Amino acid sequence: MNYDASALEATGLGMTYTRHRKAVLADCSFRLPQGRICALVGPNGAGKTTLLRLAAGLLRPTAGALTVLGRTPAEARERIAYVAQSKPLHPHLSVAGTLRYGAELNRRSGRWDQQAAERIAYGDGSIDPGAKIRTLSGGQRTRVALALAFGKRAELLLIDEPMADLDPLARQQLTGALMSSAVEDGTTIVMSSHVIPELEGTCDFLFLIADGRLRLGGGFEEVMAAHTLLTGAAAPGPGCGTVIEQRPAGRGCTALVRPDGDRPGDWLAERPTTEEVLLAHIRNTQAPPFLTESARPVPRQRQQSARPQENAA
Numbered sequence: 001m002n003y004d005a006s007a008l009e010a011t012g013l014g015m016t017y018t019r020h021r022k023a024v025l026a027d028c029s030f031r032l033p034q035g036r037i038c039a040l041v042g043p044n045g046a047g048k049t050t051l052l053r054l055a056a057g058l059l060r061p062t063a064g065a066l067t068v069l070g071r072t073p074a075e076a077r078e079r080i081a082y083v084a085q086s087k088p089l090h091p092h093l094s095v096a097g098t099l100r101y102g103a104e105l106n107r108r109s110g111r112w113d114q115q116a117a118e119r120i121a122y123g124d125g126s127i128d129p130g131a132k133i134r135t136l137s138g139g140q141r142t143r144v145a146l147a148l149a150f151g152k153r154a155e156l157l158l159i160d161e162p163m164a165d166l167d168p169l170a171r172q173q174l175t176g177a178l179m180s181s182a183v184e185d186g187t188t189i190v191m192s193s194h195v196i197p198e199l200e201g202t203c204d205f206l207f208l209i210a211d212g213r214l215r216l217g218g219g220f221e222e223v224m225a226a227h228t229l230l231t232g233a234a235a236p237g238p239g240c241g242t243v244i245e246q247r248p249a250g251r252g253c254t255a256l257v258r259p260d261g262d263r264p265g266d267w268l269a270e271r272p273t274t275e276e277v278l279l280a281h282i283r284n285t286q287a288p289p290f291l292t293e294s295a296r297p298v299p300r301q302r303q304q305s306a307r308p309q310e311n312a313a
């Protein structure tokens with residue numbers, strides 16, 4: 001697995017829908033290394049689906065550029081699986097028929113994995129292979145849509161809110177399947193979600209979008225470790241680092257900061273929860289964004305020197 005190669009790389013990426021005057025995404029520059037399980041989070045309407053659809057090649061950016069597995073999204077399409085939030089499936093096909101249809105559509109690539117697809121679709125025994133899609137519950141339909149994506153054995157799996165209508169057991173099974181796919185096959189996974197506790201156990205990379213801008217990006221642990229929750233008698237002053245958010249607490253103040261040096265003296269410093277970090281950045285969109293080194297686009301010069309010498313004798 002080449003962890004240096006990018007699954008996604010964006011520079012100045014922007015998207016404005018024709019009927020939407022304001023940019024839905026603006027000036028987003030980031031990189032997602034291959035082989036990661038990445039959480040894409042943000043409030044309703046932040047632009048998560050828009051970003052996934054851009055990556056899947058279903059939309060064209062109106063500013064900047066996005067590469068997928070080193071190619072344009074259209075060129076990379078065969079190597080990508082996208083599971084949309086609405087989980088579109090043919091209502092009149094049976095579940096088994098849907099998987100046969102998936103196998104047929106992917107025959108050319110020779111990568112279809114029937115066993116992987118069946119494991120996801122029938123794993124909990126609640127779905128009858130002969131049942132028509134239109135008779136399935138929302139969660140069961142999600143399982144079938146995910147089964148098609150896993151069967152495709154794509155290099156990049158883009159999933160829009162997979163957890164939303166799954167029961168706890170199905171969530172656990174999906175988490176296990178995602179993790180083994182990433183570990184065993186090196187699949188890169190991007191999943192948008194509002195279910196923060198589940199993301200913590202599953203994802204090792206994170207992007208937070210709010211108000212159309214990228215606010216946080218990087219290794220999950222690294223992003224969280226860069227933040228500290230300070231509690232003290234007064235508001236944090238110079239020397240406390242970048243203040244993301246501060247609130248009164250009892251007779252004093254609590255502040256979420258990104259320290260830039262030693263911990264300031266008169267403060268109780270604690271590790272914030274994932275929720276505290278994400279919510280503070282969502283509430284305070286004026287706070288400076290933070291991208292770890294691994295989430296920053298590779299400078300052009302480095303890209304060129306890393307490329308094999310195609311013309312070398």
Ligand SMILES: Nc1ncnc2c1ncn2[C@@H]1O[C@H](COP(=O)(O)OP(=O)(O)OP(=O)(O)O)[C@@H](O)[C@H]1O
Nearest residue numbers: 017019020024042043044045046047048049050051
């Ligand atoms: N086809 C479209 N035409 C015009 N505006 C759109 C279109 N699709 C999305 N939008 C707008 O773009 C913004 C971002 O939508 P998007 O679906 O990307 O957000 P999201 O982060 O996925 O939201 P949610 O968490 O609610 O699913 C919203 O304001 C939405 O109204």
